[in-house]
Structures are given as structure tokens and as C-alpha cells.
Amino acid sequence: MTSTGSDTVFGNARVVLADRVIERGWVAFADGRIAEIGEGMAPAGSIDAQGDLLLPGLIELHTDHLEAHYVPRPKVFWNPVSAVVSYDGQLATCGITTVLDSLRVWREDGAEDVDGRAGVLAAAITAARESNILRADHFLHLRCEVPMPDVVEEARELIDRPDIRLMSLMDHTPGQRQFRDEVKLRDYYRGKGAGMTDAELDVLFKRRFDYQKAYAAKNMREIVALAHQYRIPLASHDDTTEENVTDAIRDRVSVAEFPTTMEAARGLHQAGIDILMGAPNVVRGGSHSGNIAAIDLAREGLLDILSSDYVPSSLLTGALQLSKQVPAIDLAAAVCTVTKTPAEAVGLNDRGEIAVGKRADLIRVHVARDIPVVRSFWREGSRVA
Structure with missing residues (x-):
């Protein structure tokens, strides 16, 4: 159910790295790998995560x-x-x-x-x-x-x-x-x-x-x-x-x-x-x-x-x-x-962390009433759920 994904950018997310959280950040991935991580305004054309958590799978x-x-x-x-x-x-x-x-x-x-x-x-x-x-x-x-x-x-x-x-x-x-x-x-x-x-x-x-x-x-x-x-x-x-x-x-x-x-x-x-x-x-x-x-x-x-x-x-x-x-x-x-x-x-x-060069296995998580809900699921850069 997976295939090599094209360039994708997630923006306006709380990006959870291995050692810190970027409260408003963005992540770009291409060819199944994480290509770039940034803080602040995401590049044009990015997917708006609406402040949700972006975690490693x-x-x-x-x-x-x-x-x-x-x-x-x-x-x-x-x-x-x-x-x-x-x-x-x-x-x-x-x-x-x-x-x-x-x-x-x-x-x-x-x-x-x-x-x-x-x-x-x-x-x-x-x-x-x-x-x-x-x-x-x-x-x-x-x-x-x-x-x-x-x-x-x-x-x-x-x-x-x-x-x-x-x-x-x-x-x-x-x-x-x-x-x-x-x-x-x-x-x-x-x-x-x-x-x-x-x-x-x-x-x-x-x-x-x-x-x-x-x-x-x-x-x-x-x-x-x-x-x-x-x-x-x-x-x-x-x-x-x-x-x-x-x-x-x-x-x-x-x-x-x-x-x-x-x-x-x-x-x-x-x-x-x-x-x-x-x-x-x-x-x-x-x-x-x-x-x-x-x-x-x-x-x-x-x-x-x-x-x-x-x-x-x-x-x-x-x-x-x-x-x-x-x-x-x-x-x-x-x-x-x-x-x-x-x-x-x-x-x-x-895999296992959001870092440049790692597999683009990512999940977008929305939390409501202290219950986390996985809104999207990316494996090697391709959305599969």
C-alpha cells in the first residue's frame, strides 16, 4: 500500500523532535525521507496542520x-x-x-x-x-x-x-x-x-x-x-x-x-x-x-x-x-x-525520529478532551491512512 512519495511539506504544526518541540514548525519530505525541518512560516504550498502535533510514526x-x-x-x-x-x-x-x-x-x-x-x-x-x-x-x-x-x-x-x-x-x-x-x-x-x-x-x-x-x-x-x-x-x-x-x-x-x-x-x-x-x-x-x-x-x-x-x-x-x-x-x-x-x-x-535523512514515517495527531486522534499517517513519505 506504499509507494515513493513526491515532495510534501507539512506546516503550522507542533513538531516533536527527539530533544525538543518546535511549537510552530514545518517538515518537508521527499523520496521517502525527511528532507528539511524549519521553524515559523512554512514554504508556500504546504499542508496546513492547523496546530496539530506532528510526530514520528x-x-x-x-x-x-x-x-x-x-x-x-x-x-x-x-x-x-x-x-x-x-x-x-x-x-x-x-x-x-x-x-x-x-x-x-x-x-x-x-x-x-x-x-x-x-x-x-x-x-x-x-x-x-x-x-x-x-x-x-x-x-x-x-x-x-x-x-x-x-x-x-x-x-x-x-x-x-x-x-x-x-x-x-x-x-x-x-x-x-x-x-x-x-x-x-x-x-x-x-x-x-x-x-x-x-x-x-x-x-x-x-x-x-x-x-x-x-x-x-x-x-x-x-x-x-x-x-x-x-x-x-x-x-x-x-x-x-x-x-x-x-x-x-x-x-x-x-x-x-x-x-x-x-x-x-x-x-x-x-x-x-x-x-x-x-x-x-x-x-x-x-x-x-x-x-x-x-x-x-x-x-x-x-x-x-x-x-x-x-x-x-x-x-x-x-x-x-x-x-x-x-x-x-x-x-x-x-x-x-x-x-x-x-x-x-x-x-x-x-526511523523513530523527525530528523533529516530518516524515513518519512510520520503521524499528524489532534488532541481533544485529552484523547489523541491520528488524523493522517505517512509511511516512507506516502499517506496510507
Whole structure:
């Protein structure tokens, strides 16, 4: 859906750069790249942004929202390419111009319908991309549940794909990390679809304990080795304890997703690891799992990246709220958490900021009643939404 754009100039905009905001500025782009940035009156013939924000396109590193389009109801599987296109359209309305689609690389009978479908969804993303029907630029994030018996084999089936930009190391065994409180995990599964009974959850949890004991350590070593072999950045997930932090440092992870305690976040920050938190956590004012609030980390200088996680619109809303709730974070710095910093974390250094020579991935945003609305969406200089 993209093509090389002709010369375009946006004027009368609040232009958000990586280090400051031009309150009345203009941006020119040509041949898919940003060509010039100016302050004050724009050149003749420019598009009047009417004082709206002009931001770099948002960069999303962790969203499993595609799954909701592919399995919209329990046991209902939508056409996978149609699901990708529908999901992509939602991303565009939320200002996300680059996304790492998070795919579950594991199978677990009796848990969730979407488990074991990574290959199907990866193929659907490729088909949609090759048909030129996507608005955003799509890459892959392989979510590897390390206790699962077949996770290494399934990761190997996908690892040769050139669009993989991130692999995450996850362990959702009850009683640790995100679900230290087993009751929270039971509530989660009771609320999924038709829900699960306590007897069914007892069987599920016992199996997970057995898998963790039998497979986790070996699978962890093999997934880490695989990522390093293919030079794919690694993310840890739900770090909680000092031991978790030590493991993340040992495994040379570059991003720590959703640390659950202040202790873990401080250790990760001291090690130079980027800390990613959920934008819904910012918007809601806290974690739905009862863990550390993202705003508390931001106030301590421990927040680097936001992710929309399960609500695509939260990415833009969360960034704008961040600059209002934390005095030390101005608008430019807040926007970097959803643009420049995530782009750099996965080696996408050609985008993520409004700067001469960078990709002309831009969004025009109007804010009304504290709700941001994406009015237009430009990818490589061409308007696609």
C-alpha cells in the first residue's frame, strides 16, 4: 500500500523532535525521507496542520493483539490473512507505523486456542506484505515460553526468516514472575472465553510445574544460543528477583519487558538494559496483575520504552500522559519512549525520529478532551491512512 512519495511539506504544526518541540514548525519530505525541518512560516504550498502535533510514526515492540483478530471467539479461527489486514488497519488508526508482531512459539493443549499458531500467522503476515495490502511495516517478535517441551524446535522452524527482530524469554509457571500470586493466574484463566474450572486449572498448573522442572533450564540455554547465533536481540520477561536480573545479564538481553518489582528494575537499569513497560499500565494507573506501576518506574528514571501490549491505542495515549504525570519527562522525551528508543533497541536506526535523512514515517495527531486522534499517517513519505 506504499509507494515513493513526491515532495510534501507539512506546516503550522507542533513538531516533536527527539530533544525538543518546535511549537510552530514545518517538515518537508521527499523520496521517502525527511528532507528539511524549519521553524515559523512554512514554504508556500504546504499542508496546513492547523496546530496539530506532528510526530514520528510509533514503533511497537510487543503486541499480541493480532491473536484477538485471528481467534475472535473461543474455537473460532478467522482467515489469517484477513485477520492480519484487520489488525494492521487498527494499528494505523493508532499511529503505529512499525510493529513487531508478537507470536507465541509454543503449543500447550487445553490452554488457549492460539497456541502453536506462530507459523500460520507468520505466513499470513508474509502473504499480506507481498500483496502490498499493509499500512504499517511489520516485523516479528518470537515469544518463547521456555518450559514448553517443543519451544526450541518451533523456534528453529521460524528462525531463518529475515523479518525476526526480537526474541523474548518467558516463563509463566504459576507462582513466579508476573504471576507470583497464583490466585491472579487463576482469575486470568477463569476470565478467558468460557473460563476454566478449578479442577481444570489444577491439571494445567501441575503440567506447567512438571514442564518447568524438566525442560526450562535446557530450553533457556538453547533459545539464548539460537538468538545469539542469528544476531537477534533478546528480551527478558517479567523479571522479579535479583536472580532474574543476573540471568538477564548473563544471557545478554537488550530489553527487559515488564519487570514486576522496583528491585528488578533498578538492577536492570544499572546493567544498561532498556526497560519496557505496558502503556495500558500508564493509562490505567497501575498493573492489571498487581505488579509495579509504570509511572512509579518513570518517576525513578527507570522507564525507557512503552508497549501497547493488549490495547493498540494505549501507545500514543500513554506517551502523552507520561509527559503530564512525570515532571522530569517532557513531551519530546515521552515520545522517544514510543519511537526513537524502541527503534534503536532492535536495530531499526533508519526511523523513530523527525530528523533529516530518516524515513518519512510520520503521524499528524489532534488532541481533544485529552484523547489523541491520528488524523493522517505517512509511511516512507506516502499517506496510507
